[in-house]
Amino acid sequence: LSQHTTEVASSPRARITRADLLESFSRVRQCSEDICKPLATEDYVVQPAEDVSPPKWHLAHTTWFFEQVVLDRFEANYRPFHSQYFFLFNSYYQTFGDRWERPMRGSLSRPTVADIGEYRAAIDQRMREFIQRVDEEHWPAARDLITLGLHHEQQHQELMMTDIKYILAISPLNPAYVESAYSPAKSIPEAEFIRFSGGVFEMGTDDNDGFCYDNETPRHRVFVKDFQLMNRLVTCGEFLEFMKDGGYEAPTLWLSDGWDWKIRTGRRKPLFWESVDGVWHIMTLTGLRPVDPDEPVCHVTYYEAAAYARWRGKRLPTEAEWELAATTVKASPEHGNLFEDANYHPIPCQPDSGTSGMYQLFGDVWEWTGSAYLAYPGYKQETGALGEYNGKFMSNQMVLRGGSCATARDHIRVTYRNFFHCDKDWQFTGVRLADDT
């Protein structure tokens, strides 16, 4: 459980002070609770699909991380807050032993939301004391683990947003997370394909640059052919053309596993779309409303993204292409529709929101790439719990890039690799097309 064995004194990480960390800790922890403020108690409890965890579970699990991974490791004779919580709130860490099984998270009414509030408060208090008290010898390792825990909590904040969305969206009552009138876009840029020059490109990062996940390391060289990338995200209007052209009924457009998925699920439209009196509507965190043809299509699986691309005679970008393009145009999370912008949904592309004619690289939707989620050359999977954080998921998943409207601005970066199985659709996932030159 030692993520970073060497320390470069001048690295950004080494410059983090206890005060810095206390500030980050308070801010990130508070954010999770702020996210839940609009919820009814009942909304914290349910798990309408296996992937969708109850918000109260997220609140507890992110707390568990600090308790089991930090406090229980560093504090001598640590006495857990509750004898069952290590068991109840471990997610998937085999290193920490048995756990309450995932599909049953929504079966537990106890501990209650209030109980979990007490758990959070108690661990927050212990953590603040720990940050101030830990000795210099253990400080670097503790600091790094706590930093990881905060990024972990930010990941769960995004999951909370998408899980809350799912929980509210399946109700025939169509409750909104927050009420907000939708104002459609005036106009969006025409779709264009921008050409990028390839060659040997250095992608990924090294972990002494600042915080990153181990799956982004090491920085390494790849050879990339010249390619073209669409200047913005694919819109709902463009996706509707695919639907109207029979895209969901044309097996030769689909991957074999994708077609099987389509038949099995009966899917004929993106998740959260429904037809109301013949008009396509979309359920969002601000309620049910008609689809805006100019907004980015989202909640599509890899299979739908790939079928759409094939129908258009294009393809999905590789993650190297995405990273090369974003690096080339100096794309930055400063721009983009992210969590802090409080739109809670992708918004139509506006020319001033991007960089150099390449729009929406950050925020709005996670962009499916055509790259499998695998180790970078030279990647070292940690032993112990940290090895379970990313490395054990390196099969059957695809990489997504760029963050979404539910991603925190200081959580995303150009080397960030998100990953999901091809049939997942409940995240804010969308499409940008690529082409050869």
Add this chain to the structure above:
Amino acid sequence: LSQHTTEVASSPRARITRADLLESFSRVRQCSEDICKPLATEDYVVQPAEDVSPPKWHLAHTTWFFEQVVLDRFEANYRPFHSQYFFLFNSYYQTFGDRWERPMRGSLSRPTVADIGEYRAAIDQRMREFIQRVDEEHWPAARDLITLGLHHEQQHQELMMTDIKYILAISPLNPAYVESAYSPAKSIPEAEFIRFSGGVFEMGTDDNDGFCYDNETPRHRVFVKDFQLMNRLVTCGEFLEFMKDGGYEAPTLWLSDGWDWKIRTGRRKPLFWESVDGVWHIMTLTGLRPVDPDEPVCHVTYYEAAAYARWRGKRLPTEAEWELAATTVKASPEHGNLFEDANYHPIPCQPDSGTSGMYQLFGDVWEWTGSAYLAYPGYKQETGALGEYNGKFMSNQMVLRGGSCATARDHIRVTYRNFFHCDKDWQFTGVRLADDT
């Protein structure tokens, strides 16, 4: 939808006044809410197994019955309380169209508990007005349907108790529904087999005797051989002997479907038993405690009941035998551990609790019989929704008799037929043995 087409003016039913009905209505409706008082909001929401409905669903569905089956039928141009509630809270009535699917009841956080409280209050108000206002022409039919609705709600009150038990019992935190110290029995009567004379016996009832379900009708003759019935229920101590003798591992004791069920589920003990430091404990509504060898065994499936009986060289009684015996000894719900006794669990047999040496016929646990749940000779299944109440379940289920510790005293009677599939165990179900002479 007309359960009772003829009316005998002097029948017990005909003597029910509007004031009587208002009183019953208020009492039964209040009881459902009282049952939920000890719950946390979170407890109302979850569905940890398909059979276990969320308490808030029960509260809404019993209300739906009055709204859809009574108000929407009798009131001209009835405006439903909410446009979606007919859809959301129909249980299984095909007559009333589509419904929210049963396995997903625990996926809905909305409407909230408070919303359903408002729904109950509003329908209660409308119902009270309706009872006072309905004209004489429609009064008999309305009265009978409302009476049915109250019995329906009492059935759901028993289900609420067992569902709440399941919801609390699966939590590793072992929360109690109500705290109560367990005081074990001093001694219980020895098991004896009491002999009854058979012959042509009239069983069942006719619906002009007072309220009954249609599945108890018509009264009809059956030929019963002389038989013997155990004087009390099988105890946990007796069932433990079966377990210790390898009963769960001896396939020839089991029905073929039962053995398949055992293999599939890995079952080796009654539901809610768990071994704590080598001592068998049982989770009850008053918390987790050691098994008392003298208490009746409960939460066993038909398969376990039948295997136990075969191991003992006995058999389960038929429902005719049970009814003949109960009639012979004049057993009555006046005696017996029922819902109003607030034990919330079967209790050890005490000699003064029964009649003529036959104990525990009413209350404690539903007694599995060896009779399939089928129509009585001459049974007429209603058309419409009432035909769905009982008749459509007449396949693959077994009859249980006598009520349980969760059954209301004025809900049970000697002709009452409960029924469940052979693999159900979450009700208070137990065993009384029978034998030939």
Add this chain to the structure above:
Amino acid sequence: LSQHTTEVASSPRARITRADLLESFSRVRQCSEDICKPLATEDYVVQPAEDVSPPKWHLAHTTWFFEQVVLDRFEANYRPFHSQYFFLFNSYYQTFGDRWERPMRGSLSRPTVADIGEYRAAIDQRMREFIQRVDEEHWPAARDLITLGLHHEQQHQELMMTDIKYILAISPLNPAYVESAYSPAKSIPEAEFIRFSGGVFEMGTDDNDGFCYDNETPRHRVFVKDFQLMNRLVTCGEFLEFMKDGGYEAPTLWLSDGWDWKIRTGRRKPLFWESVDGVWHIMTLTGLRPVDPDEPVCHVTYYEAAAYARWRGKRLPTEAEWELAATTVKASPEHGNLFEDANYHPIPCQPDSGTSGMYQLFGDVWEWTGSAYLAYPGYKQETGALGEYNGKFMSNQMVLRGGSCATARDHIRVTYRNFFHCDKDWQFTGVRLADDT
């Protein structure tokens, strides 16, 4: 493993000589092989549904019965024919230990058909020697077990016919078992309901009357109300009216479990019916041909039979009613379309084929009754393997009466109880309606 512990010297069973048994043995054993003569080698091997066993498995399993249940029991130091055959060809007898799992019977190419032919020949030879050689002390028990083994083989002969039918019927090539031109009926009797007087009726049999299965014993009294029974089987034409009237789409006609089955399977017609250019055809052992409206409907589940009866405002008979009626009219297997008549399919009712105006009681199709398959009063389930023959199936199944066109004439009798789960349709199962008076 001692089915019959007492022996009445003058009973029909006691009068069976060794020569009689040798003759029966040869005749029954040969019949199994004759049934397979029209098959291609490939037809012996496949298992297109879990219930449908490969014909070569039937040939081996019926041989296994004689080897394991008779020879291995009576012969000292018996050396099995093959070290694996006890494992491979045990069907469901827990008493005899592990077995090759049923859903995988069609996965085994070895032993081959020829290997199994050698197995049959070798065991036949050993059995013939054993019958001649067994000493007087063991003769009664051996005789009874061998007799049981022959009836067991006759049951499997019926299963072989239905399994072969299924195997051939699922092929788009529509191969016939035997070629035979279909000549439709000239006319059939009008449907009439014949009235029978009830009262206390003695049903079942005692096993010293001649061979019977233990589930037919003991003879016992039942009270039967007066009732009416249809004079012949329900026809395809009559069932088509149900179909045309939307019977498959009307949930209130169906049992709840039946409707679930219908939705799950998408069923909208009896098994083996298919529409060819808009005309209903039926796949039979003599090939695919148009449905004859006058032929008995067959290959319907209990659910379909019950829905049809409800649609007609009638019901299915109880098994007591069926047996009382058949006894009253002195129905006999002498009449009726049975296996030896080589029609391999139910045929339209002809007035001269029945007794006293009640037609088709024996043969054509097994008639679903509304009675669950349960123990008769006083029934004693054997211990050991014989207890597994019938008793362990006494849950979740319904009784069928009267034999079918695939039942051997000397195998069926008025007390014979066949039983299947409600969703089974691959046997020759049909419908006769009953009504109250």
Add this chain to the structure above:
Amino acid sequence: LSQHTTEVASSPRARITRADLLESFSRVRQCSEDICKPLATEDYVVQPAEDVSPPKWHLAHTTWFFEQVVLDRFEANYRPFHSQYFFLFNSYYQTFGDRWERPMRGSLSRPTVADIGEYRAAIDQRMREFIQRVDEEHWPAARDLITLGLHHEQQHQELMMTDIKYILAISPLNPAYVESAYSPAKSIPEAEFIRFSGGVFEMGTDDNDGFCYDNETPRHRVFVKDFQLMNRLVTCGEFLEFMKDGGYEAPTLWLSDGWDWKIRTGRRKPLFWESVDGVWHIMTLTGLRPVDPDEPVCHVTYYEAAAYARWRGKRLPTEAEWELAATTVKASPEHGNLFEDANYHPIPCQPDSGTSGMYQLFGDVWEWTGSAYLAYPGYKQETGALGEYNGKFMSNQMVLRGGSCATARDHIRVTYRNFFHCDKDWQFTGVRLADDT
């Protein structure tokens, strides 16, 4: 359906004459039939697992390819051999419409093996005539499709070998495909890691070089870091160390999906291993025999390969590394234990069988790589049926390299990409480790 639109007159493909093609056609077609010679008729029929097709299906499907893809396309008014065979023997080509569903291939006894023999003979005859008769205009396209059909048939020959193995191996009778005594190896080379220099490497091929599948194209540049590759395959003895060290019980060694697979299947050893009296045996095409510690481990899934590699502190090679290494050492199918060597199983590494100290690159077992099966940069998926040949499988599968003991020598090459889902184990799949430098 036009795989190769341009033709370079001097390319290897263009030099194939009609006589050449007739010779190849006869040879390849004959080989399929030779493979089946040792089978009993019953062996042709069964499908003991969904992935395992009946040999008679392979014989028919490879014939269907020539009939539907070649004859039906090029011959005017082509009359199919049988009206149902296009439906019955299409494997997965959506382009050609509906097909008999894959999991039911083993449910069809008809057409028989002899029927399929007639089908093969008839189509062979039509194909030979067609090859001689097709006009010059259509010759190039026809030649290329027929060549594809022959490679397609060679792929199915390998599948036939592995399917036959599975069919025989699941029988408790342990029948051998061919009898052959096993002579263990004298000694094998020590495991060593050979260092290779990376850089920009050209991998893949262009289709005018001779036959290749479209997934091997286009030749393209990749950047490869320096790496090390094990000089031979991992042996059973080495894999046993992993087993003895608790490898199957250590979740942190496993990919998350792999651990789920392990729990779901209960896997604790490679496929076809079984313990006989405490000694590990392996079922092979030549029968059951003790495991030889020096033979290559085979029939392992990607999950097992990856867990083994992690346990050893190594990793699997990428396909670029494999291809670079094989190219560097000039590995060739001339060497290696392939189908024609008739060992029907991987054999222990012998120093003289490889090249330059890198052994077993071709033959023995397919080597799992750590590369997902995805499109090469610039890959163009064909439209129509040819687009279904390879392109539609580009999700959720991993690449395997090098061919196996069941691969034809003229079918494999250094650029050949085989692919399977991570949980597949019934092919001859094994492990070679890689490492960073």
